[in-house]
Amino acid sequence: xxxxxxxxxxxxxxxxxxxxxxxxxxxxxxxxxxxxxxxxxxxxxxxxxxxxxxxxxxxxxxxxxxxxxxxxxxxxxxxxxxxxxxxxxxxxxxxxxxxxxxxxxxxxxxxxxxxxxxxxxxxxxxxxxxxxxxxxxxxx
Amino acid sequence: xxxxxxxxxxxxxxxxxxxxxxxxxxxxxxxxxxxxxxxxxxxxxxxxxxxxxxxxxxxxxxxxxxxxxxxxxxxxxxxxxxxxxxxxxxxxxxxxxxxxxxxxxxxxxxxxxxxxxxxxxxxxxxxxxxxxxxxxxxxx
Amino acid sequence: xxxxxxxxxxxxxxxxxxxxxxxxxxxxxxxxxxxxxxxxxxxxxxxxxxxxxxxxxxxxxxxxxxxxxxxxxxxxxxxxxxxxxxxxxxxxxxxxxxxxxxxxxxxxxxxxxxxxxxxxxxxxxxxxxxxxxxxxxxxx
Amino acid sequence: xxxxxxxxxxxxxxxxxxxxxxxxxxxxxxxxxxxxxxxxxxxxxxxxxxxxxxxxxxxxxxxxxxxxxxxxxxxxxxxxxxxxxxxxxxxxxxxxxxxxxxxxxxxxxxxxxxxxxxxxxxxxxxxxxxxxxxxxxxxx
Amino acid sequence: xxxxxxxxxxxxxxxxxxxxxxxxxxxxxxxxxxxxxxxxxxxxxxxxxxxxxxxxxxxxxxxxxxxxxxxxxxxxxxxxxxxxxxxxxxxxxxxxxxxxxxxxxxxxxxxxxxxxxxxxxxxxxxxxxxxxxxxxxxxx
Amino acid sequence: xxxxxxxxxxxxxxxxxxxxxxxxxxxxxxxxxxxxxxxxxxxxxxxxxxxxxxxxxxxxxxxxxxxxxxxxxxxxxxxxxxxxxxxxxxxxxxxxxxxxxxxxxxxxxxxxxxxxxxxxxxxxxxxxxxxxxxxxxxxx
Numbered sequence: 001x002x003x004x005x006x007x008x009x010x011x012x013x014x015x016x017x018x019x020x021x022x023x024x025x026x027x028x029x030x031x032x033x034x035x036x037x038x039x040x041x042x043x044x045x046x047x048x049x050x051x052x053x054x055x056x057x058x059x060x061x062x063x064x065x066x067x068x069x070x071x072x073x074x075x076x077x078x079x080x081x082x083x084x085x086x087x088x089x090x091x092x093x094x095x096x097x098x099x100x101x102x103x104x105x106x107x108x109x110x111x112x113x114x115x116x117x118x119x120x121x122x123x124x125x126x127x128x129x130x131x132x133x134x135x136x137x138x139x140x
Numbered sequence: 141x142x143x144x145x146x147x148x149x150x151x152x153x154x155x156x157x158x159x160x161x162x163x164x165x166x167x168x169x170x171x172x173x174x175x176x177x178x179x180x181x182x183x184x185x186x187x188x189x190x191x192x193x194x195x196x197x198x199x200x201x202x203x204x205x206x207x208x209x210x211x212x213x214x215x216x217x218x219x220x221x222x223x224x225x226x227x228x229x230x231x232x233x234x235x236x237x238x239x240x241x242x243x244x245x246x247x248x249x250x251x252x253x254x255x256x257x258x259x260x261x262x263x264x265x266x267x268x269x270x271x272x273x274x275x276x277x278x279x280x
Numbered sequence: 281x282x283x284x285x286x287x288x289x290x291x292x293x294x295x296x297x298x299x300x301x302x303x304x305x306x307x308x309x310x311x312x313x314x315x316x317x318x319x320x321x322x323x324x325x326x327x328x329x330x331x332x333x334x335x336x337x338x339x340x341x342x343x344x345x346x347x348x349x350x351x352x353x354x355x356x357x358x359x360x361x362x363x364x365x366x367x368x369x370x371x372x373x374x375x376x377x378x379x380x381x382x383x384x385x386x387x388x389x390x391x392x393x394x395x396x397x398x399x400x401x402x403x404x405x406x407x408x409x410x411x412x413x414x415x416x417x418x419x420x
Numbered sequence: 421x422x423x424x425x426x427x428x429x430x431x432x433x434x435x436x437x438x439x440x441x442x443x444x445x446x447x448x449x450x451x452x453x454x455x456x457x458x459x460x461x462x463x464x465x466x467x468x469x470x471x472x473x474x475x476x477x478x479x480x481x482x483x484x485x486x487x488x489x490x491x492x493x494x495x496x497x498x499x500x501x502x503x504x505x506x507x508x509x510x511x512x513x514x515x516x517x518x519x520x521x522x523x524x525x526x527x528x529x530x531x532x533x534x535x536x537x538x539x540x541x542x543x544x545x546x547x548x549x550x551x552x553x554x555x556x557x558x559x560x
Numbered sequence: 561x562x563x564x565x566x567x568x569x570x571x572x573x574x575x576x577x578x579x580x581x582x583x584x585x586x587x588x589x590x591x592x593x594x595x596x597x598x599x600x601x602x603x604x605x606x607x608x609x610x611x612x613x614x615x616x617x618x619x620x621x622x623x624x625x626x627x628x629x630x631x632x633x634x635x636x637x638x639x640x641x642x643x644x645x646x647x648x649x650x651x652x653x654x655x656x657x658x659x660x661x662x663x664x665x666x667x668x669x670x671x672x673x674x675x676x677x678x679x680x681x682x683x684x685x686x687x688x689x690x691x692x693x694x695x696x697x698x699x700x
Numbered sequence: 701x702x703x704x705x706x707x708x709x710x711x712x713x714x715x716x717x718x719x720x721x722x723x724x725x726x727x728x729x730x731x732x733x734x735x736x737x738x739x740x741x742x743x744x745x746x747x748x749x750x751x752x753x754x755x756x757x758x759x760x761x762x763x764x765x766x767x768x769x770x771x772x773x774x775x776x777x778x779x780x781x782x783x784x785x786x787x788x789x790x791x792x793x794x795x796x797x798x799x800x801x802x803x804x805x806x807x808x809x810x811x812x813x814x815x816x817x818x819x820x821x822x823x824x825x826x827x828x829x830x831x832x833x834x835x836x837x838x839x840x
Binding site: 037044045049052054055059060061062064065066067068069070071072074077093094096097098100101102103104105106132133 | 141157185189190192194195197198200202203204205206207208209210211212217233234236237238241242243244245246272273
């Protein structure tokens, strides 16, 4: 069993590795109204869950981007997690693939809205999206 | 642009590779009421989307298991896709990780229900689930 | 403004016309625990809303079957409303079309689960589903 | 079985008939990031599904407006589909009826939010909404 | 059985007690497009349901804030109902507790988005949120 | 900041107080596949969140029953939480009120399905549901 300090330290390390400074900014923004929620994000979400060694960080972000795309009601978090996915080595093209696949399981509106959010992220980071979502066009 | 026959052939190949005979059984079961839906599963869902080369099949299944866990209303499809995830090389432990992570993004009830479904799948296949979901117990 | 008696009478008439005796059975089943909910079904849902003259009953049932298919979490009500759709003159083939279309807007799992429910209804009523969902196969 | 060119041609014809130029604009907007998604909208969503002869276009739009209202997480697509519903001959009053009915099946917040979107559409098109949603007020 | 006038009067009284003038403004805003929806809000939602004596108004608002937080797709209504919760005597700290608890049942994104909305409400009303969501920090 | 042992102890105490032995049975059932999920239920869900002093346990259960009713996809957890609500002093009649109110915010199908689950719970416990959901019938 981890001590509380270990959970927190592990969470902060994972948060930093995955989100840069963005995750800490979310945690800090909660100080005025729900600081314990910030603690849970660090110690529980990132310290207990996301930092577990049983699954690589790229796969974790594919899973989270998929879920947030499919649920459809958390565009702010989806945008953040597309950033985090890029941070841990997912490519823009792979993220687009995950979003496209959700069209099959959650419908085209979810996919269209997530694509619009992904475009914003890619533009903010200057990531080229050319060729993303176009695997089979060559020779088409 | 693929011909219709190419889409279908590609879809059937992917369906077979991922689902064994289960996918074709779903398609066949639709003949009495909505055969075109079966065609769309083969040619669109598997032929156009899931068979795209831009993302590996393991990642695709992590994404689908994540989404079905988080949406919570498609237990039959979730069960099938946990089977398919095992078929393409995801381990039981990795699948459990994806499901656990959804607790953060979609809540504990979604995770608890998906874990119950995963247990059924693992039992049906004789996959050991010992140690899944327990990455940090050693020395705890 | 309708009187309460008019609302109730109108609701019961619409309930009977759309559901046969099934709707009244639902209302009666609530007597032991939430009789006012039964009253609301009659006077509000059927008396105020569903009986409005501004939209024909077939279109209303297409809308309800579509919504229940897309939300995915109310299979009991979806089954009832497929029955009611048949009662007001929607054909099995048209109901299948509505369900298939939801694949685009809510994903294939919702559509697959609704098709399974529709099949049950069609079997219970001896409605032929042959040809439903197959508009373009001729000459295919 | 349709050829790929037939699917595409049929999809474009239906897209144009239902959406005017709006649908093609959506497809074009995807060129930079996910052009295949645009193709799927044309060939699958509109070519395979929405253009099927088994259900009239008005009923299809009632179904889609109902589902998007009830799911609640796709306001951009809901707005577009209210436009498309008007394009294929649904009246403002009928669209309001569908949205009102969703109050029964998906709750008042979904209905209130969809009404706000419908109002925007009606204003943009100069469609009179007077009398919509008021079937029984005369003599009330 | 209440008369229609009694339902309406009771609904208006509850609406006023819970929402101040905000609820009537919502009802008035519907006059141009769906006045009957406004009537249903008054007579059904507030007159029949919310005004029932079997549960105190504070508990009713905890329930509504919880549900709107967990469903995640109705931020406008969530904001209104946080206002109404304060109006009927729920404290800012209690409202934050309900929202935090939804993290367990509906996931952190729902909770984070609802917290952002609660912050807006608290600022608009000059309610101090200091200490909300921090029950155990003293001496921690 | 609590120590890990304090979180666990507090969680177990709250779990026991609210669920009797049911919560521990859920935790025990996870040992074969995801024991850490059981730990999170104890230490995070019950130890960190539900046991917080800022909101009384009755209100917490009203909130949870409301959310699970409105989300609609977790009937197993809804059943458990109706039991827990009774355990902490919510009455059958109050629980029915919360469920009825969700009809306004999440639609009648959610309410009907939750009422059916509540009926099961009340029967299992021999709780009289007579009079629940009927506040205004006297003299009606």
